[in-house]
Amino acid sequence: MKYAGDSRQGRPVDPDPVTTRLPPHRGGRATGRRAARQQQEKRTLWAVGRSLVALSAVTVLVGTGAAWEGYRQAVSGVTKSNALGDGPKSTGAAQNILIMGLDSRLDEKGNPLPQEMYDALHAGDDSVGGYNSNVLILLHIPGDGSKATAISIPRDDYVTLAPASCVGGTSPCKDKIKTAYGWAYVGAKDRLAKTISDPQALEQAAREEGRKAEIATIKSFLGNNVPIDHFVEVTLVAFFQIAQAVQPITVCLNERTQDDFSGADFQKGVQDIDASQAMAFVRQRRDPDESLNFTDLDRTRRQQAFIVALAHKLAQSGAVSSPSTLRNLLDVAKQNIAIDDKLDMLQFVQHASTLVSGGITMYTLPVQDFGDAPNVNGDLESINIVDMNQIHGIVKDIMAGSGPPSPTTTAAPTSVPAAAGVTVNVINGSGEQGLAARLETALAGKGFTPGKPTSDEARATSSLTYGAGAEQAATALATQLGLTAKASAAREDNTIQLIVGTEDATSGPIADLAGPAPDSSSSSAATTTAPPPPPVNATATGANAPAPTDLSSMDGNANGVPCVK
Incomplete structure (x- = not known):
């Protein structure tokens, strides 16, 4: 089975066949690179599984517990955002936190990543990529101390975007849910460049518009009445640096698998991996053995499994107990994480530390089918087709604590x-x-x-x-x-x-x-x-393994490492 793509040092670069002409980041190095960057933007852009970052970074931070207080001043450099705005909020002590992981090859300040990151990815440098939210997870922490849940949104779900994301076209417009951030960023940067001359200020102002558009798009996707109390945005580099700080990490695979594009090469069963291998583990979405039927949704389940494995490592080894390791992680946070301006990090850590010990149930929302549709630019791309009525019903049930599935009453017949x-x-x-x-x-x-x-x-x-x-x-x-x-x-x-x-x-x-x-x-x-079928166990094998379109769940806790495809 062959895959089209460039190569770096004799190895294939991981292209993203379902991501074409996505919004460029238009930042980073000197203008001498701009022409090459613009040429590169015309090609198929590479996916970097990038963003698993998101929840794994948060998981590392929650594991620090009481040690955080001694370093409270160190978080003063973390980027704060007011993009969340008004809207429904949770009652009592409950919290819903949106985790957004960006595929940008830049840090939160708009600077290029360390060369070791580019080498580990073998997927290009800061001239490649855009501001796509390739990991989108809604983390629900109940106020009564019961088990938390996380809902992963497949990044290629084809949805109606926020008006600010309809760059160069009319609203409403549709595209993959991950692109709302990037399109709004591009439009804002072009518009604001006329009045903002400072590059750093322009970068941050454009990112704010990207965050607002992504959050608005997700609110509509989830059903508008689902509260989003806080958000955490994490860039690609954070994952690699966090993995470096806590390696080796134990993971488990149901099958022997390898993939030259992501660099994956794993044996069947339980094994320890380092930071570079962790990048490949969470990025893999293909295997030469077509019978394994790898898809992008399997990569989402890989990300969830890694989050559980990371929590297991933190709980068992106390990997972040040393002051020097903690300082390194805080440096990662300052460079590569943005949070809403009302999020109290200490309070969040105190609430979320239960995730490490008490466990978490992770859902991957289902898709109805796969197809092709035009993006904001009018270019045809591969997308996930979703039943919005079904999605709203599933999310409502999960938020209510009953768990899916349940019948949902609507005035619309089944979707097309x-x-x-x-x-x-x-x-x-x-x-x-x-x-x-x-x-x-x-x-x-x-x-x-x-x-x-x-x-x-x-x-x-x-x-x-x-x-x-x-x-x-x-x-x-x-x-x-x-x-x-x-x-x-x-x-x-x-x-x-x-x-x-x-x-x-x-x-x-x-x-x-x-x-x-x-x-x-x-x-x-x-x-x-008709209600969706019950969630499929994300760790099941053989005939019981989750199909690409299944609603799946993973019971994650710090007492074991789940085995996945």
């Missing part, structure tokens, strides 16, 4: 997997005020790109027509709505036009999809989305 990248323009010919807008919203939740809701003269019956490239989505949607899809040369490519007549405005599938008007005292019959 082929909807990604297809725009639906709804024309209201029924005379019912607001019907087209409600349908556009409901169709966006089913995976379609919202079009422009309009009204037209009254007509009795409804119709659905489509342009080139939209046949599969149109046929599936028409079936759900009790209509017949017809091709039309008048429709633009990848576009559907739905005209709603009076006969379907008050009853039937179209009325059920739209739901009642906000001021209506009556309600349409709701349909119940």
Whole structure:
């Protein structure tokens, strides 16, 4: 099996076939590198599993416990952000903390990484990469001291981005959830460069806009009512430096596996790995043996397993008990971590230290299918297709402490997997005020790109027509709505036009999809989305191993090391 990519010192560089023309970081070294960087941005950008960083960095810090107080002044250099803004907050002592891990080859100050990091990655230098949030984890710490949970969001889920991320286009726009940060960063940097001359100030101002956009996108993805109390942003270099501080770390693999692109070369079973091997462990998403069926979601489960392994090491060895090691970790934090301005690090450590001893349940949210869809630039890319109604139900259940799955009641029929990248323009010919807008919203939740809701003269019956490239989505949607899809040369490519007549405005599938008007005292019959299957054990093997699309869970605690693919 061959993979396209460049090479460094005779070894393949890890390309990211599902990440094309992503937002450049436009920072780092002198302008003499800019031309080469711009040329590189036109190519497929490399993924660096980069960001596992995120929770592993936090896990290291929580393990320091009481020792943190003696070094409180040392955290004064950690980047503080006010990007979180207003919104729902948890009640009582509970906390929801968003972990964002960036793939940027720069530190939090916008400086290039140490050469040893680039050498360990063999994936390019500071001229490569963008500000993608390649690790997104919502950490829920209950106020009653019960077991914590972490929800991993697959980075390639195709979603509607925050308006600030729609660079060069109109809002709403869709792309992979990880790109919200980078697109907003690029747009802000271009705009703010006219008024901010200091490079460091410009970098930080642009990053603030990236954080705001990513957080807003995630809030919408999770269901808007899920509180986000704090966030921690960690850059790529932190993971390598933390792994160096606590190596060796014990991990476990269900199968013998190797991969030249990530540098992975692991035996089956339990084994100790150093910092460079840890980079390969969390980055691997392929193996020449196609029967192993590696995907990006398996890499997410690898990241979770490593977090558990790291907690196990901290609990068993006291690896960060020495003042010198702690000082090194604090230096990592100052250079490579940003936190919201209301997060009390000492209080956070006191709350989160229970993760090391009490354990944590980690979920990886499911995807419905894989497909292709245009990104913000209009370039076609490989994406994860998700059922937003299902995601909202799963997250709600996890946050409530009941755990998934449970049936979720919604006014929308089941989602349309082929909807990604297809725009639906709804024309209201029924005379019912607001019907087209409600349908556009409901169709966006089913995976379609919202079009422009309009009204037209009254007509009795409804119709659905489509342009080139939209046949599969149109046929599936028409079936759900009790209509017949017809091709039309008048429709633009990848576009559907739905005209709603009076006969379907008050009853039937179209009325059920739209739901009642906000001021209506009556309600349409709701349909119940079939619940997802129970979570699959992320450590299971053989026929029981998690499929790429499964909701999976991992029971992590400091008493053992989970074995994963």
